Amino acid sequence: MHVPDGFIDAPTSAITGVVAAGALAVSLRGARRELDERTAPLAGLVAAFIFAVQMLNFPVAAGTSGHLLGGALAAILVGPYTGVLCVSVVLLMQGVLFADGGLTALGVNITDMAITTTVVSYAVFRALLAVLPRGRRSVTVASFVAALVSVPAAAVTFTLIYAVGGTTDVSLGKVATAMIGVHVLIGIGEAVITALTVGAVIAVRPDLVHGARGLHQRLKLRVNGELVDAPAAPATGTAPVAARASRRRLWAAGLLTSLLLAGFVSFYASADPDGLEKVAHDKGIDQKERAHASEDSPLAGYGVKDIADARLSGGLAGVIGVGVTVVAGSTVFWAVSRRRRSGEAAEAA
Template identity: 85%
Template sequence: MHVPDGFIDAPVSAATGVVAAAAIAVSLRGARRELDERTAPLAGLVAAFIFAVQMLNFPVAAGTSGHLLGGALAAILVGPYTGVLCVSVVLLMQGILFADGGLTALGVNITDMAITTTVVAYAVFRALVKILPRTRRSITAASFLAALLSVPAAALVFTLLYSLGGTTDVSLTKVATAMIGVHVLIGIGEAAITALTVGAVIAVRPDLVYGARGLEQRLKLRVNGELVDAQAPLAPVTPRASRRKLWLTGLAASLLLAGFVSFYASSNPDGLEKVAADQGIDRQTKEHASADSPLADYGVRDVDDARLSGGLAGVIGVGVTVVAGTGVFWAVRKRRSTSQVA
């Protein structure tokens, strides 16, 4: 759902840029409360993982594909404020290095793909975990539903922005119907990826899942010969896997997905591209400012072999994103520590 330059006019693009800048400023302050020595490295890894999985377009309908947006996954794993920053880092790297998502539309993309998905997903997630049984399965189920709803919500926000600043005269009813319809299908893929990833992390280190903090699971204790309910922390007292091992495993998975599996991703246009072509909202699309980047379109310039070119671009993208993301989150964490000392 990366919006290119030319879809939205300058005034609305500038306004969303202000919204995005304000949200990032608020998220930087909020992330100080969410990040600690355990989760700061994980946040950088989450950004890199989202970058990698976004390269894996999956088919959702005839001639249409979709990919992970990542807001729900980031919010549940590392917190909503940090989640906004994770997705924003990914969008920035994609726009500058890979010519994916317009630079003048960066505010639109952050507002739509980072802020909307994260806020909607985390609100739904928190509402669900309050009413569902307090178990690990409930967290996974809540992750699925939160991610599922976040994608059509982002499609709706794009439609609203297009109604305010669209550069072509098209039927907004048709745009809204097409956008929400196809992104409901994409949301199913988003939900599956999010639930599987959250479930995998919970299985080895539930204490590192932000959305699982403070939750408890019911245990039965035998007291005077009778079974009674007891409350036990969801996270184990002794972790079954070290943070380093989890980080290295996650990084290896990200590199594998971006460097190898991405070659087999669907080549069909994603939901926004398909709707834009069908409804004619792409008539004013402008050439990307980074179109001459050596990594534009997720390939390495002068590398003729498509598999090698795409794989190298994916590996470079994961590396740059994990370094940039980890740097940002360690700086936020350090600022928190400095503030506490002061």
């Protein structure tokens, strides 16, 4: 759903840029409460994973494909504020390095793909957890529904932005019907990917999943016919070491998975246009699309320039993208978590 340059006029793009900048400022402040030394590395990994999975377009209808947006996944794993930052980092890397999503439309894309999907999905997720039984299975079910809803919500947001600043004279009703219809189907794929990923992380380290916090229950023992809380396990000097090793293994496994998806599996992704591209072509929204400012980038189009072999070119571009995204994201989130620790130390003093 990356909006290219030319779909939305300059004033509206500027307004969404201001909205995006304000949301990012709020998210940077909010992420200080969500990130610590345990979760900051995971947030960088989440950004890299979203980048990798967005390269895997899957078919949803005749001649149309879809890909992960990632807002729900990021919000549930690392928190809504950090989730906005994760998706925004991905969008920035894609726009600057890969000519995917217009640079003048960056505010539109952040508003649509980062803010809308994260806010809507997390609101739905929390509402469902409030009524579902407390447990890991409920987190996975809520993740599925939240992700499913977030994609058509993003389609609605694009339609509203187009209604305000669209550069072509196309019936708003036709745009809305086509956008929402195809993105409901794409939402199913988003929901499956999100639920599987959240379920996999919960199975290994539920304490690192932001959306699962507060769901842990003390073990109960039956004593003389009554249920009582089991005594807490004694603290040992090896526990922190084991926890750190477990986090490192999770991070390494996630990075390896991201590299394999972007570097190898992406070659087999659907070549059909995604939902927005298909609707734009069919309805004429793309009549005033402009060439991307980074179209001459060495990585434009998710391929390495001057490498003739398509498999090698695309795979190498994907690996580079994952590497750049994990470094950029980890740097941002490390800085945010360090700011939090500095603040806590100042308050303690």
